[in-house]
Amino acid sequence: MKSGWRSGRLLESILKVVSLLAVIIPLLILTFFLITVFLDGESRLVPQFLTSYPSYKPEDAGILPALVGSIYLIILTSVIAVPIGVGSAIYLEEYGNGGWLDNLIEINISNLAGVPSILYGLLGLELFVRALSMGRSLLAGAFTMALLVLPIVITASREALRAVPSSLREASYALGASRWETIWQVVLPMSASGILTGVILSVCRAMGETAPLIFLGALTYLAFLPDSPMSPFTALPIQIFNWISRPQAGFAENAAAGIVVLMVVLLLLNGIAIYFRNKMQKRI
Template sequence: MMKKDERKGGALAEKLFEYVCLAAVIIPLALLAVLVIDTAIDGVQRLDWEFITSFPSRNPGEAGIYPAVVGSILLVGLTAVLAVPIGVGAAIYLEEYADSGWLSNLIEVNIANLAGVPSVIYGLLGLEVFVRVVGMGRSLLAGSATMALLVLPIVIMASREALRTVPYDLREACYGLGSTRWQAIRQVVLPMAMPGILTGTILSISRAIGETAPLLVVGALTYMTFLPEGLTDPFTVLPIQIFNWVSRPQEEFVINAAAGIVVLLAVMMLLNAVAIVLRNKLQKRNG
């Protein structure tokens, strides 16, 4: 009788724990849905092609996000050019070449710690190193270099995890056929790990496109009525343009900010969709 009561109590506790876990999933998703729907309702009245292709203005009815969209595209592209080769190369070295020892352990611990550093710290680092010491100024190149530092630990960790999913037997088979380590990595390991590498890279770039604090510290403009013509020109991005509008007292600017948030969410969802499509295509090809 005692054992039967214990089984009933265990089943009840398990069911209660299941409901608690389900609530932990549903509540944040519900709050997120409420925020997104509320923002979309506020911003849909300003969402049109003219809003996307217009320059900012002190008149909220004429203000647009064109320089911010162009700046975000340039920033993300340049950030990827700077961060991805270095991150993937570092991951290959740590996984395929580095010997296990205190130096490798120290590097791994520091990479993991850097992934959790607040983004504003990277902004302060970029301000001191790229803007002042290197002399890039408050330019698009300085902002991209700062954002590359921000996403670099994530790219390295995602690439290392992808490389670890490749069975070691494939490497040994390559060595048995007479290939060098680099030939095995280039022709077998990297193609097999590429879906995971691309997914982690694109998701890290999606994080970069939504950051504001580092770029404000580096010196991105909050009001810009021209387009950057080179890497050394000033720039702005969508999150900073949204921040500028939210800080305005007029209700019309708040509506503009809501429309900008919708555009930013759409861009981030597009990047995530690209990551999923690329991963599925490469997995089918490798399979």
């Protein structure tokens, strides 16, 4: 009896150490990576780097069009993906009855989540750039990215909707609310923080994706900022990718500095979203 208790405690402390390592190791790798990148790009991390256009001289080149392009891209992507994604989640959770159509949709969504991102690039090129003749524009990029992140938005939103207890839905029905009024007034306010988490995740994914944008022909040399959804654009990962592939050492520094900028933007986005999420959760 006593030895059994002891081995239980031993097992528990082993598990504790293992799970602690599982947290620390990735964090260490990430920190190491961040520090080396920061040291590599340190010389280029000056305000002009953020406000300059690309140049053939590494020391003059800046990241402005890529930064602006990336921000426009994720805003447009969210505008497209969030209503569609949350809408599908509401349909599947609140209206669907588990019939063959629902199953078909569900299988498709999980399939979409597993498709390599480069295929989304091919799809975007064929469908949005050519067939719908949007050209190599910001809009075509945003639609492609929206398709790419839809499964994440849908899955996270469904989880959030499912977490709302059915007793609250019944309470709302019993007060004479229709199904839509119940969703709008009771279910969505309660699941907003969970949905927002999904949106953050998907925005970060869209921010970091490179492969589909290469196919879509996001340019790397832009001497102007995109001024409409139809204008050509570039994005941070593309710019970084381009610099890395150049032979001059100066561009490698630029790439490192670009990575730091990308990471900072991602952290900022996450921070803002987590702030709003916590604020919403406090209300509940």
